[in-house]
Amino acid sequence: MITRNLLKRYEKEIFIMKIMSIKGMNSRRFYLLYKEFKDPLKIWDFVKKEHQLSFKFHNSNNNSKNFSLSIDDSYNSKIDVWVKSQILKLDEIGAKIILFDDENYPPLLKEIFYPPPILFYKGEKITNFSQSISIVGNRRATDYGKRVAYQLASQLSSLGITIVSGFARGIDSSAHKGAKDEIGGTIAIFGNGLDICYPSENKDLYNELAIKGSIVSEFPFRTPPERLNFPRRNRLISGISHGVIIVEAGERSGALITANFALEQGKEVFAVPGEIFNENSVGVNRLIQDGAKLVISVDDVLEEFGLIIKDIENNRKRKKSKKVKNYEIKNEGKKYKYHRKCNRNRGKTNYNKETQYNKENKHVKKSLDINDLIENLTEEEKKVYLSLDDFSQYIDEITKKCDLNIAKASNILTLLEIKGIIKCHPGNRYSKKLTNEHR
Amino acid sequence: MLAKLYSSGIFGLDAFKVEVEVYLTKSLPSFHIVGLPDKAVNESKERVRAGISSSNFHFPLERITVNLAPADLKKEGPAFDLPIALCILLATKQFNVDDLEKYMFVGELSLNGDIKGVKGVLSIAINCKNECKEFLVVPKENSFEAAMISGINVIPVENLNQVVDYLQNRIDIKPVKIDRKKFLKGILNNDIDFKDVRGQFQAKRALEIAVAGGHNVIMAGPPGAGKSMLAKRVSTILPKMSFDEIMEITRIYSISGFLSSNSNLIKNRPFRNPHHTITDVGLIGGGVYPKPGEISLAHNGVLFLDEITEFSRNALESLRQPMEDREIVISRNKASFKFPSKFMLIASANPCPCGYLGDSFNKCKCSYYQISKYRKKLSGPLLDRIDIHVFVPRLLRKDLTGDLISESSIDIRKRVEKAREIQKDRFSGSKINCNAHMNTKHVAKYCKLKEDTKRLLETAIERMGISGRGYYRILKVSRTIADLDQNEEIKISHVSEAIQYRILDKKYAW
Numbered sequence: 001m002i003t004r005n006l007l008k009r010y011e012k013e014i015f016i017m018k019i020m021s022i023k024g025m026n027s028r029r030f031y032l033l034y035k036e037f038k039d040p041l042k043i044w045d046f047v048k049k050e051h052q053l054s055f056k057f058h059n060s061n062n063n064s065k066n067f068s069l070s071i072d073d074s075y076n077s078k079i080d081v082w083v084k085s086q087i088l089k090l091d092e093i094g095a096k097i098i099l100f101d102d103e104n105y106p107p108l109l110k111e112i113f114y115p116p117p118i119l120f121y122k123g124e125k126i127t128n129f130s131q132s133i134s135i136v137g138n139r140r141a142t143d144y145g146k147r148v149a150y151q152l153a154s155q156l157s158s159l160g161i162t163i164v165s166g167f168a169r170g171i172d173s174s175a176h177k178g179a180k181d182e183i184g185g186t187i188a189i190f191g192n193g194l195d196i197c198y199p200s201e202n203k204d205l206y207n208e209l210a211i212k213g214s215i216v217s218e219f220p221f222r223t224p225p226e227r228l229n230f231p232r233r234n235r236l237i238s239g240i241s242h243g244v245i246i247v248e249a250g251e252r253s254g255a256l257i258t259a260n261f262a263l264e265q266g267k268e269v270f271a272v273p274g275e276i277f278n279e280n281s282v283g284v285n286r287l288i289q290d291g292a293k294l295v296i297s298v299d300d301v302l303e304e305f306g307l308i309i310k311d312i313e314n315n316r317k318r319k320k321s322k323k324v325k326n327y328e329i330k331n332e333g334k335k336y337k338y339h340r341k342c343n344r345n346r347g348k349t350n351y352n353k354e355t356q357y358n359k360e361n362k363h364v365k366k367s368l369d370i371n372d373l374i375e376n377l378t379e380e381e382k383k384v385y386l387s388l389d390d391f392s393q394y395i396d397e398i399t400k401k402c403d404l405n406i407a408k409a410s411n412i413l414t415l416l417e418i419k420g421i422i423k424c425h426p427g428n429r430y431s432k433k434l435t436n437e438h439r
Numbered sequence: 440m441l442a443k444l445y446s447s448g449i450f451g452l453d454a455f456k457v458e459v460e461v462y463l464t465k466s467l468p469s470f471h472i473v474g475l476p477d478k479a480v481n482e483s484k485e486r487v488r489a490g491i492s493s494s495n496f497h498f499p500l501e502r503i504t505v506n507l508a509p510a511d512l513k514k515e516g517p518a519f520d521l522p523i524a525l526c527i528l529l530a531t532k533q534f535n536v537d538d539l540e541k542y543m544f545v546g547e548l549s550l551n552g553d554i555k556g557v558k559g560v561l562s563i564a565i566n567c568k569n570e571c572k573e574f575l576v577v578p579k580e581n582s583f584e585a586a587m588i589s590g591i592n593v594i595p596v597e598n599l600n601q602v603v604d605y606l607q608n609r610i611d612i613k614p615v616k617i618d619r620k621k622f623l624k625g626i627l628n629n630d631i632d633f634k635d636v637r638g639q640f641q642a643k644r645a646l647e648i649a650v651a652g653g654h655n656v657i658m659a660g661p662p663g664a665g666k667s668m669l670a671k672r673v674s675t676i677l678p679k680m681s682f683d684e685i686m687e688i689t690r691i692y693s694i695s696g697f698l699s700s701n702s703n704l705i706k707n708r709p710f711r712n713p714h715h716t717i718t719d720v721g722l723i724g725g726g727v728y729p730k731p732g733e734i735s736l737a738h739n740g741v742l743f744l745d746e747i748t749e750f751s752r753n754a755l756e757s758l759r760q761p762m763e764d765r766e767i768v769i770s771r772n773k774a775s776f777k778f779p780s781k782f783m784l785i786a787s788a789n790p791c792p793c794g795y796l797g798d799s800f801n802k803c804k805c806s807y808y809q810i811s812k813y814r815k816k817l818s819g820p821l822l823d824r825i826d827i828h829v830f831v832p833r834l835l836r837k838d839l840t841g842d843l844i845s846e847s848s849i850d851i852r853k854r855v856e857k858a859r860e861i862q863k864d865r866f867s868g869s870k871i872n873c874n875a876h877m878n879t880k881h882v883a884k885y886c887k888l889k890e891d892t893k894r895l896l897e898t899a900i901e902r903m904g905i906s907g908r909g910y911y912r913i914l915k916v917s918r919t920i921a922d923l924d925q926n927e928e929i930k931i932s933h934v935s936e937a938i939q940y941r942i943l944d945k946k947y948a949w
Contacts, residue, residue, distance in 0.1 A: 394832050396640050406640040411935035418899050427797020428830040428942055
């Protein structure tokens with residue numbers, strides 16, 4: 001009975017799912033068919049009746065193109081079982097479906113060519129956000145990259161901007177983690193079915209985002225994370241956001257595909273510079289060379305959208321009163337050009353004020369926490385803590401620096417690590433813990 | 440025409456008395472050996488025939504039947520050549536002695552009548568004593584080994600003629616007597632010393648703790664960091680062996696035939712370094728006539744598995760049970776053999792397939808998947824039996840060439856021996872003798888923590904993602920650190936140092 005009710009409730013969705021599951025079907029073809037029949041039900045009936053579908057259409061240059069789809073009988077019977085299982089899964093994990101003609105469908109996504117006709121999602125963020133920026137990058141990220149992603153994400157999100165990313169290891173995960181607790185929230189776009197948590201070590205993040213933010217996929221349930229899915233996912237990431245920030249990308253990184261989609265879709269491309277010796281940064285540095293906007297701080301991103309300082313101030317007040325409200329981005333110039341077109345002077349003033357704001361806020365917070373802890377340390381612990389750096393050092397070097405014996409140094413480092421003010425890296429290396437924990 | 444003598448055969452690690460009987464009948468000349476002889480025993484026919492002839496005796500042209508009793512135990516090796524030859528001479532009345540009951544003979548005959556060394560003489564000597572025989576006639580090569588057992592007269596012999604002359608009192612051979620104390624003095628290998636290793640303070644400290652408590656260690660680090668160099672130097676800080684320990688290990692080496700004639704005893708703790716292509720049988724022992732494997736050869740010493748991830752899964756997993764029981768039982772259809780295997784495992788591995796994870800010079804090029812796959816080669820249960828994990832980084836050039844002098848092995852060894860003394864007193868009533876071998880009962884008894892220390896350990900486990908199995912390991916290691924510190928109580932500093940040596944347990948740190 002439950003199933004029947006469910007099937008009834010999702011009638012339209014089911015037809016679209018059926019149509020999209022036909023071999024050879026894609027978003028573009030769906031829209032061509034939709035234009036012709038105006039109703040998913042009719043499309044499906046037609047396909048079912050004909051078994052073979054040949055479709056001819058004219059594009060803007062008056063060149064005619066055609067495509068054909070075919071479904072056989074066995075497929076026809078299987079599809080009902082499949083759809084039923086999909087709907088049950090949907091009900092089981094508490095996900096929802098959003099269609100291309102729903103009013104909740106992300107408006108930015110509507111603007112790209114052939115947006116996916118059906119989206120599966122969990123968490124309400126996707127249905128109510130206005131500004132969004134995506135942060136993407138390498139899966140094998142360096143500490144530096146993760147730190148940048150975390151920081152940018154949390155700062156942008158604290159200003160009410162939603163952070164979009166791809167839930168992959170490395171940069172993506174850090175971006176989600178940075179943004180998830182701020183008011184802007186975060187949206188994760190999957191390259192697989194929503195019921196699969198890939199990568200599996202992000203299980204906690206998966207559960208958190210399903211409540212606090214959104215997890216979204218255009219793929220039906222049980223779709224495994226296959227290679228070919230990811231470029232499609234990247235198209236959505238850039239499509240759903242106003243701009244894309246690339247943090248660390250190797251020469252052939254998937255993040256560069258996202259950047260390309262962003263360009264095609266007329267979005268702004270930002271890039272965080274990396275070390276020139278680092279293979280992980282070759283791609284992103286080349287992007288900068290090609291004209292992507294170089295990002296040093298969050299202000300560089302805000303500047304491009306002409307977000308004025310007043311909004312930020314207002315937002316700060318709103319943040320205190322815990323009211324989440326979105327505000328408009330005032331556009332300056334054309335966004336889809338690489339070259340900066342905005343008023344430099346204005347940008348500069350913004351920058352100064354913004355930094356000041358950042359400094360006040362962040363530093364006070366940091367000093368409160370850590371100074372207290374440092375005050376309570378013993379002399380030797382303090383000595384060890386102060387000898388540490390932001391980059392990691394091997395335990396022997398620290399021992400030598402502090403002129404301790406190894407046994408003593410080991411136990412002090414463990415105590416400091418337990419207190420949570422230093423961090424252990426692969427190979428028994430230690431560094432100071434950053435204010436933003438970015439694991 | 441019957442003659443009878445006593446000899447001894449090897450069964451696993453022990454020896455058993457063998458009665459060698461020869462019966463001659465007038466018939467077509469032939470030579471038969473019965474009593475489950477193996478190939479080497481069967482071939483002794485030819486050696487005995489040639490040996491007797493070339494020693495100017497007469498080889499009988501009759502039907503010769505040799506029986507090795509007990510008939511149901513397999514006999515192996517050439518050690519029965521001498522008793523068979525003597526028995527034939529007795530049966531043909533080429534010489535005569537009355538009190539042969541008092542003698543036990545072993546030795547391999549050469550074609551010219553010389554007597555060569557055999558395996559397992561130490562076990563044979565023990566058997567000889569147990570069987571209440573007064574004289575043990577052994578090849579000269581093995582005489583010192585046999586003489587370690589007091590209460591028997593060890594007669595070293597060089598050729599068949601000499602034996603016959605001795606038995607007929609024509610010549611006198613003095614029983615070998617050795618000065619045990621002089622013999623037990625260990626000869627330390629002076630070629631290597633911990634002084635040679637520059638830097639690597641943490642690794643050295645970890646090894647010191649490991650040796651002090653008998654803990655197993657794994658060293659992770661990039662290639663060329665000096666993991667093997669460190670491991671080889673562990674033998675220089677191992678505590679001296681007691682007489683019993685020396686006898687145990689010498690017996691194992693004796694039956695494996697690894698004793699050379701000039702060093703008849705294993706006086707230094709063994710350091711075994713098998714190659715990673717070794718099979719599970721090679722590692723734990725086995726074969727048709729089961730022989731001790733590397734783990735038994737490393738008994739009372741160190742088994743070093745270099746590049747442990749390259750060993751076959753079978754071989755590594757077979758280590759689990761002997762590591763726990765400190766002995767290995769090899770079962771064959773006729774009998775099961777027990778070999779001791781109380782070794783300390785030192786393993787080395789790269790942190791990832793390319794080896795450079797956590798290295799300051801080279802970037803690691805492995806994907807997450809590759810790394811996790813590589814680490815799965817070390818199974819959880821095996822890692823569970825390794826108490827100390829330490830990272831060995833590559834050194835900067837200035838550290839390698841600097842004039843910073845590190846501690847010598849002798850100094851470290853002194854501390855280790857002190858810590859071992861404490862442990863000996865602690866476990867005087869029980870079967871174990873070092874901290875690493877404590878079971879949960881012992882841990883509960885000897886590793887009591889104060890309330891605040893306990894709280895610290897619990898927070899550490901929670902915060903640093905240390906697995907539950909690490910808990911007991913940390914307690915044991917902190918017990919050893921406290922012992923090194925000559926401290927009865929386990930303090931916060933001891934526990935927190937012990938936590939340092941659980942890097943493989945931490946979720947993110949290797």
